[in-house]
Every structure is written in C-alpha cells, then in structure tokens.
Amino acid sequence: MLRRFVCFVLGKNGVTHNMLDDIHNHWKRAEAVRIKCLGVPTLDMDNVCFHLEEKSGGKIIYRHINILILYRGRNYDPQNRPVIPLMLWKPYAPIYPKLVKNVADGLTFEETKEMRNRGLHSPALMKLTRNGVYVNVVARVREAFETEEVIRLDCTHVGMSDCKRIGVKLRDLAPCVPILFKDEQIILWRGKRDQERNSDISDANAKSSGA
Structure with a gap:
C-alpha cells in the first residue's frame, strides 16, 4: 500500500x-x-x-x-491551493543564545567541570547515526535520568551542527541541561530536579503544619 x-x-x-x-x-x-x-x-x-x-x-x-x-x-x-513562495536561496542561520554556559545554572564552576568529566568517561547511553531515526531518544533519556545524574550520547559522524540541534531539542523535550559538546559527544545533565522536588515537599509540609 x-x-x-x-x-x-x-x-x-x-x-x-x-x-x-x-x-x-x-x-x-x-x-x-x-x-x-x-x-x-x-x-x-x-x-x-x-x-x-x-x-x-x-x-x-x-x-x-x-x-x-x-x-x-x-x-x-x-x-x-495556497500560494507558497519558493526559497531560491538558503537564508542566513539565525543567531541563537549560547547553548552551553561556562557554569551550568545551579552548579559551581568546579561542579560543572566535574560533571563534564564524569559524563565524558561514562558509557554512552546511545549511539546516534547521521540522518538516523531518533523517535525513541527522548524516552530513553528520560528513563536514564531516573537513575543517572549525567549521561552521554555518542554522535560520532553526526556532525557538530546536528549535535547542537539534538541538544536543543532534548533540552526542551526531556527536559535537561546540555553541559558539553565535544568531539561529537553530547553530555546532558538532568538538572536540580531532586532538590526542587524536595524543597516543594518541604514547603507543602510547612504550610500544612502551619494550618
């Protein structure tokens, strides 16, 4: 069919x-x-x-x-049919804010450096291929963050441009914090989720006890 x-x-x-x-x-x-x-x-x-x-x-x-x-x-x-203007030239790429900060939000410089080193030396969660099919990547990343604080995606031969596009998508969809792009490797940090969750629970307990 x-x-x-x-x-x-x-x-x-x-x-x-x-x-x-x-x-x-x-x-x-x-x-x-x-x-x-x-x-x-x-x-x-x-x-x-x-x-x-x-x-x-x-x-x-x-x-x-x-x-x-x-x-x-x-x-x-x-x-x-709608009139669709053809793109006869490739427009200039937009200028985006810097994707990876020198110091990740919620971490010190030393903690960020240690997290990057840990990610680089950890086994790759997945190996992505150039122009591959990534439909299960978000689910795999979310599942990994249940037990891991930092993960690595092996994107050898994918190209640095696509690596950054993947990082932006995962940042919004997982969600997570890209902390390093190096040698076509993507290092992702899950962020301060546990601390935020614990603080929310503490605030809720404080309100209930005050009531």
Whole structure:
C-alpha cells in the first residue's frame, strides 16, 4: 500500500517551503503522499505532524515510527491551493543564545567541570547515526535520568551542527541541561530536579503544619 505513494524525505531542515510546494504539485494527481522523516525532526514526531497538517492543509492518515502518509482531503481543489513562495536561496542561520554556559545554572564552576568529566568517561547511553531515526531518544533519556545524574550520547559522524540541534531539542523535550559538546559527544545533565522536588515537599509540609 505505502509504495504506491510518491515518497518525500523530510530531513534536518524540517518542513520547508519547497517541500510544501512539491506536496501540492503531487496532490494534483494523487490523493496522498508518503513522507519519510530522518534526522533531528524525528526527536519530536508530534511536532512534525502538527506543522505538516497546519502548513499544507492536509491530514495525517497513517503514522508508523518515522513514516507518514499525508492525505489532501476529499474536497481538495488544486485551483485554490495556497500560494507558497519558493526559497531560491538558503537564508542566513539565525543567531541563537549560547547553548552551553561556562557554569551550568545551579552548579559551581568546579561542579560543572566535574560533571563534564564524569559524563565524558561514562558509557554512552546511545549511539546516534547521521540522518538516523531518533523517535525513541527522548524516552530513553528520560528513563536514564531516573537513575543517572549525567549521561552521554555518542554522535560520532553526526556532525557538530546536528549535535547542537539534538541538544536543543532534548533540552526542551526531556527536559535537561546540555553541559558539553565535544568531539561529537553530547553530555546532558538532568538538572536540580531532586532538590526542587524536595524543597516543594518541604514547603507543602510547612504550610500544612502551619494550618
């Protein structure tokens, strides 16, 4: 069934103007297209599906791991398709705030240094490949943080640019604190969760005893 649909590859740049234009061009003669997602966007497939549906006006009717089928809808009219400006050049990359601070929030300089060394010398939680499928990475990181304070992801051959993209995604999705990118290794710290949880419990106990 899946093979009869035209296949698009959605890579690290996500849902682009050119890809949306190609989808609408194929919808003129086919009801649906197949989309194979690879690389950084697969860390958050819910987000990929949301943006595909919102920007194309179609509907995801099939989803399995990193494979999607995007349906144009029964009442699709190619004459009234949205006008999508093509990107004929690659825009300059935006300037983001510094991802890794010299001293992580909640730690001293020495504690940050010790945490980085511990992460570099710990066994890798996972080995990620270039343009791989990362759909289970967030769950694995969250699970590891139940018992580990700092973890390492081996991203050899992934490329430093993609390493940082992965770090940004995990920072928001896990959530966690990236504390080092070195030699295509990502070191993640789970943050001060336990202390915050304990302080919340202490505050709640103090309020209940005061009442």
